[in-house]
Amino acid sequence: MGLPAIFAVAVMVAIVMVASPCAEAKTTIEPCSGSDSCPALLGYTLYADMKVSEVAALFAADPSALLAANALDFAAPGAAHRILPMGLFLRVPTACACADGVRKSVAVRYAARPADTLATVADVVFAGLASADQIRGANGLADADADAPLDAGQRLVVPLPCVCFNSSDSNLPAVYLSYVVQVGDTVPAIAAAYETTVTDIMNVNAMGSPVAAPGDILAIPLPACASSFPKTASDHGLLVANGTYALTAGNCVQCSCGPGNLNLYCTPASLSRSCPSTQCSNSNVLLGNASTHATSAGCNVSSCSYGGFVNGTITTLLNTGLQPTCPGNSCC
Incomplete structure (x- = not known):
């Protein structure tokens, strides 16, 4: 398995900072040009009990689309108000756009709450899908301390990682999931969970070895119906x-x-x-x-x-x- 050669060559790995100045996390970046977009998924772990509608609002997603992406019944009474438990892993649908020459989701706007910092917004609210540095750069806050409280109500653009790779994997239809590696995860275990192979994940993410550290963001190809x-x-x-x-x-x-x-x-x-x-x-x-x-x-x-x-x-x-x-x- 793996990407067609034309797309594998285009993959590059960028190093971004998360959590602390001493910890580096890798994420896969797809260079692009033009204004097209593709459907993609963000792997998100709830940091608190949240309603379906709250998660959808956080990611500027439609509640019904969020339910659909997780095979939850949209027709159940009060489905959008269903409370989801802390720690639940969700697939959040997003449009993966081309912005600043790379693929990313740029639809999210977050209003800071009292005691929020760039670090807590990145690591807690968005569960590591964005870094404090990325949020700082997207909002022109070059001198902002990642641990300093933000102004309540301050609006932040939160860029989120995604890839398209022509919506295919080994010339078969695929939707890509951005997955934040957790403590205890291994690449073989991730591959098994998503019914793919270690080789495929390595090829898609341009990995030299089948090793990923907590906080790394991997692009996982999910088979799809076209x-x-x-x-x-x-x-x-x-x-x-x-x-x-x-x-x-x-x-x-x-x-x-x-x-x-x-x-x-x-x-x-x-x-x-x-x-x-x-x-x-x-x-x-x-x-x-x-x-x-x-x-x-x-x-x-x-x-x-x-x-x-x-x-x-x-x-x-x-x-x-x-x-x-x-x-x-x-x-x-």
Whole structure:
């Protein structure tokens, strides 16, 4: 496994300071140009009990998208107000943009609270995803002491690490997770947890050896389901990490990926009160469903799949095929 050569060459490792002047942490940086972005995930460990809506607000994310990225039920009553326990690890969705010649997430704006310092904002509130130096540089605070209290209400830009690498890994669709290495972590254990290999992680992060220190930020490729919607669709390029789902078409369609396979499977969602029709044309089959009809030649199967959200319309595709027998029928 590993990055295609054209992307592996582009990887460079930058050294940034975190926690204390004596501790250095590494993070993988992807040089870029242009104004494009890609979907990415931030690995975040809660520093306190927090509501879903609070975590979403902290990262300028949509609560429903946060629930979807963690395979949590968005339709449950009060889902956005669900309290998540301290220490819980979450995947936070973000748009990985190109800014200042490198990939990063630049959407977060944080309002300092009483007793906050640059160090506590970086290490506690954002759980090591940013360093005090990075926050200092992004806000023109060159002379600010990392341990000095900030003014309450002071607004800070918090740049967060992410990569795109063409949303692929070994020429297969992938979404990249920015993972902060914890005390006790090993690269083999991280690879096993995310169903990849040590070699792949080393290639993606340009590592000379399979060793990572606490505080290092690794880019972890997660297998994903890719869509093939037309460019006219507002959700063209939809990419969903394995084991998660995404809401699209104005929260009217839920597209899931795995587990078990990497084929995108879309069904009507119940989040929006008013949605366009999800019925396939010239049929009575609804999106995500199938109908069967036994014939002398076998079983005709018609299924309705999602084709993208175009000009406010949920595009559907009717697929037909012939199987030897219909589900539930046994051969005589």
